[in-house]
Amino acid sequence: MVKKTASENIDEDEITIDIDEPEMTIEDLPGVGPATAEKLREAGFEELLAIAVMSPMELAEQAELGEAVSSKIIQAAKKLANIGGFISGNALLDRRKTVQKLTSGTSAMDELLGGGFETQSICEVFGEFGSGKTQIGHQLAVNTILPISQGGLNGEVFYIDTEDTFRPERIAQMAEAVGMDPQDALDRIHVARAYNSAHQMLLVDEIKRMAKSIDVKLVIVDSLTSHFRAEYVGRGMLASRQQKLNKHLKELKQLSDVQNALILVTNQVMSNPAALWGDPTKAIGGHIVGHASTFRLYLRKSKGGRRIARLIDSPNLPEGEAVFTVTAEGLKD
Ligand code: GTP
Numbered sequence: 001m002v003k004k005t006a007s008e009n010i011d012e013d014e015i016t017i018d019i020d021e022p023e024m025t026i027e028d029l030p031g032v033g034p035a036t037a038e039k040l041r042e043a044g045f046e047e048l049l050a051i052a053v054m055s056p057m058e059l060a061e062q063a064e065l066g067e068a069v070s071s072k073i074i075q076a077a078k079k080l081a082n083i084g085g086f087i088s089g090n091a092l093l094d095r096r097k098t099v100q101k102l103t104s105g106t107s108a109m110d111e112l113l114g115g116g117f118e119t120q121s122i123c124e125v126f127g128e129f130g131s132g133k134t135q136i137g138h139q140l141a142v143n144t145i146l147p148i149s150q151g152g153l154n155g156e157v158f159y160i161d162t163e164d165t166f167r168p169e170r171i172a173q174m175a176e177a178v179g180m181d182p183q184d185a186l187d188r189i190h191v192a193r194a195y196n197s198a199h200q201m202l203l204v205d206e207i208k209r210m211a212k213s214i215d216v217k218l219v220i221v222d223s224l225t226s227h228f229r230a231e232y233v234g235r236g237m238l239a240s241r242q243q244k245l246n247k248h249l250k251e252l253k254q255l256s257d258v259q260n261a262l263i264l265v266t267n268q269v270m271s272n273p274a275a276l277w278g279d280p281t282k283a284i285g286g287h288i289v290g291h292a293s294t295f296r297l298y299l300r301k302s303k304g305g306r307r308i309a310r311l312i313d314s315p316n317l318p319e320g321e322a323v324f325t326v327t328a329e330g331l332k333d
Pocket residue numbers: 127128129130131132133134135136165268326327328329
């Protein structure tokens with residue numbers, strides 16, 4: 001059974017928005033406070049790209065800034081505007097080498113993912129209610145705290161809870177099962193309840209701020225889409241909803257790159273009347289969410305409490321399935 005909403009019969013992929021539209025503003029540049037931003041604007045620098053292509057001397061002169069400051073601002077603008085240009089395959093390989101893998105606690109799912117959930121990526125877990133999305137979130141929260149030698153990331157967790165389904169008791173149970181002190185585990189998992197989609201997006205900024213002093217390795221948004229879906233109802237709202245979701249996902253992706261962290265987002269499915277064969281359900285959010293996620297896991301309930309996770313559209317792994325169960329101790333093969 002699939003939960004029904006008013007927007008059920010709208011094809012989300014009918015709406016196209018420009019996914020590559022620049023979202024960053026000069027205020028996003030590190031080291032640029034309100035005063036500097038004001039100077040830049042007064043000198044006519046509204047866009048990152050305009051700054052990125054300047055020389056430090058030119059920018060210093062035109063915006064009345066020091067040359068050293070200008071140089072830093074230009075470097076940062078180049079990064080944010082993403083015009084660093086080409087990098088070699090080897091440089092890319094070096095960057096890939098810093099990717100870490102987080103265990104799911106089950107060998108089947110780890111294998112499906114080529115060794116575990118990858119940092120520097122967004123993983124979308126979608127499926128109907130009760131399929132185990134929130135349980136995976138809880139399990140990964142606990143596993144992230146584990147030392148690297150045990151398949152963990154030895155880091156901390158931010159959990160954005162939109163449906164009020166985070167349960168510290170569940171964390172305590174799962175922590176004990178892996179030999180961790182439940183209180184230590186709960187100390188390293190930071191939870192915020194998001195009251196609406198705007199608040200949900202603000203919480204990402206808050207994580208960015210807190211990441212300066214906390215080694216964040218996992219950010220969970222459970223659920224990514226529920227507020228957006230409830231707030232932007234009907235065809236007329238679809239474009240703005242997709243726009244906002246896209247911005248939210250971009251900010252999350254940036255966080256995952258900067259922190260070398262994993263982003264786990266959960267998503268529900270809706271019935272897809274257009275499907276002539278196969279599974280008549282599809283993930284909410286259409287291709288905006290699908291494209292933003294590096295890994296997509298589709299969860300289904302199966303016989304005897306078993307659950308099936310199917311890997312969909314991975315950049316470098318074959319499609320496949322893993323079977324797992326949810327027990328009091330957490331996810332098991
Ligand atoms: P929605 O958020 O409603 O869309 O569902 P979800 O996909 O997040 O489902 P969730 O992860 O909450 O899965 C709930 C299911 O996990 C329950 O129906 C139980 O089968 C199982 N579960 C949750 N907690 C426990 C537990 O403590 N012990 C056991 N054995 N199973 C549990």
